[in-house]
Amino acid sequence: VLALVSAALATDTAANWQHRLQPLGIPVSAVRTLPEALAATPDVLVTAGEFQLVGSPIRIAGYEPEYRAAPQLDEHAGAPAHSS
Known part of the structure; x- marks a missing residue:
């Protein structure tokens, strides 16, 4: 699971993931x-x-x-x- 999530997250920037996930109600923040x-x-x-x-x-x-x-x-x- 970790490998799958890591691979998926590596396809975009932290800022873009944050902009995509926050409107869905998913708590997210870049480290x-x-x-x-x-x-x-x-x-x-x-x-x-x-x-x-x-x-x-x-x-x-x-x-x-x-x-x-x-x-x-x-x-x-x-x-x-x-x-x-």
Whole structure:
């Protein structure tokens, strides 16, 4: 069955299948690759030090998360521990 469905789906693009199947009430959506997903929503990328990564999907009014690089090895050695 998987081989038959895969062969049938390979005959057209994901967008065309979506346009054909949705009007029939069939739940369908294309699965994006990571590069496709990031290109479609570039605002999810954040920079932390030298790295780019995916930021938090949670948005809270009035709060902006802080993204920063991880500390270097022994960067905080000897510093007092932070207590809350």
